Amino acid sequence: MKRDKWSQTAFFLTLAAMLTVFSVTGAGVGTELPPETLSPTPVESVRPTPRPQPAPTPEPEPPVESEPPAADEWNLILVNRWNPAPEDYELTLKKLNNNQSVDERCYPDLQDMVDACRAAGLTPVICSSYRTQEKQEELFEAKVKKWMDKGYDREEAEREASNLVAIPGTSEHQVGLAVDIVDIDNQNLNESQEDTAVQKWLMEHSWEYGFILRYPSDKSELTGISYEPWHYRYVGKEAAREIYEQGICLEEYLAERG
Ligand SMILES: [Zn+2]
Numbered sequence: 001m002k003r004d005k006w007s008q009t010a011f012f013l014t015l016a017a018m019l020t021v022f023s024v025t026g027a028g029v030g031t032e033l034p035p036e037t038l039s040p041t042p043v044e045s046v047r048p049t050p051r052p053q054p055a056p057t058p059e060p061e062p063p064v065e066s067e068p069p070a071a072d073e074w075n076l077i078l079v080n081r082w083n084p085a086p087e088d089y090e091l092t093l094k095k096l097n098n099n100q101s102v103d104e105r106c107y108p109d110l111q112d113m114v115d116a117c118r119a120a121g122l123t124p125v126i127c128s129s130y131r132t133q134e135k136q137e138e139l140f141e142a143k144v145k146k147w148m149d150k151g152y153d154r155e156e157a158e159r160e161a162s163n164l165v166a167i168p169g170t171s172e173h174q175v176g177l178a179v180d181i182v183d184i185d186n187q188n189l190n191e192s193q194e195d196t197a198v199q200k201w202l203m204e205h206s207w208e209y210g211f212i213l214r215y216p217s218d219k220s221e222l223t224g225i226s227y228e229p230w231h232y233r234y235v236g237k238e239a240a241r242e243i244y245e246q247g248i249c250l251e252e253y254l255a256e257r258g
Pocket residue numbers: 128173178179180230231232
């Protein structure tokens with residue numbers, strides 16, 4: 001009898017211990033998810049989709065806190081979706097031959113870069129440069145409309161559009177330091193641009209003239225803009241060299257300098 005009672009107690013103690021272990025591991029407070037839940041499991045959808053459902057893209061938070069550059073570092077001004085261009089931003093424009101214009105301070109280096117590209121036997125075309133707020137609004141609105149035509153509501157359409165065209169007030173084109181350059185043989189602003197001879201040359205040499213490929217394919221989360229193998233931003237030769245050599249984007253460069 002005594003012995004039975006003892007084994008009964010032991011049984012319950014063991015059971016209690018097992019339950020405790022189970023509940024601790026099962027509750028998983030702060031523990032990592034099992035690996036299989038990290039990769040998306042393909043689920044076959046049998047429900048008809050009434051209209052394209054955008055992946056819920058949350059309003060992005062600034063992924064890198066960057067120190068604003070000093071006032072005299074005009075070439076390092078950070079303009080992105082989290083840092084609009086100052087409304088009273090002043091610049092002097094220099095007109096290019098083809099009706100484009102840029103901040104006159106980056107003009108000599110831009111001219112050198114274009115000359116060198118031509119000397120390599122190529123034909124770069126600057127298809128976009130300085131833009132007014134109105135022009136940026138027009139471009140943004142056109143992109144929003146495209147998404148709304150696909151069935152998205154205004155808010156969703158604006159969110160999708162903002163990954164492709166900077167929200168008015170947040171485009172570097174508005175401070176005259178950005179140029180969109182394409183190859184005369186392919187003037188499409190899409191990823192096919194990266195295979196053109198002009199882009200290959202620019203990606204290799206633009207830093208020598210103080211320009212960086214501003215929206216690389218692997219930095220979209222930090223820049224807030226999708227890959228654009230045609231958009232170059234003037235940052236000056238010193239910064240461009242470091243950004244190029246380290247394979248970082250402007251946001252990371254500014255955060256590094258602290
Ligand atoms: Zn651009």
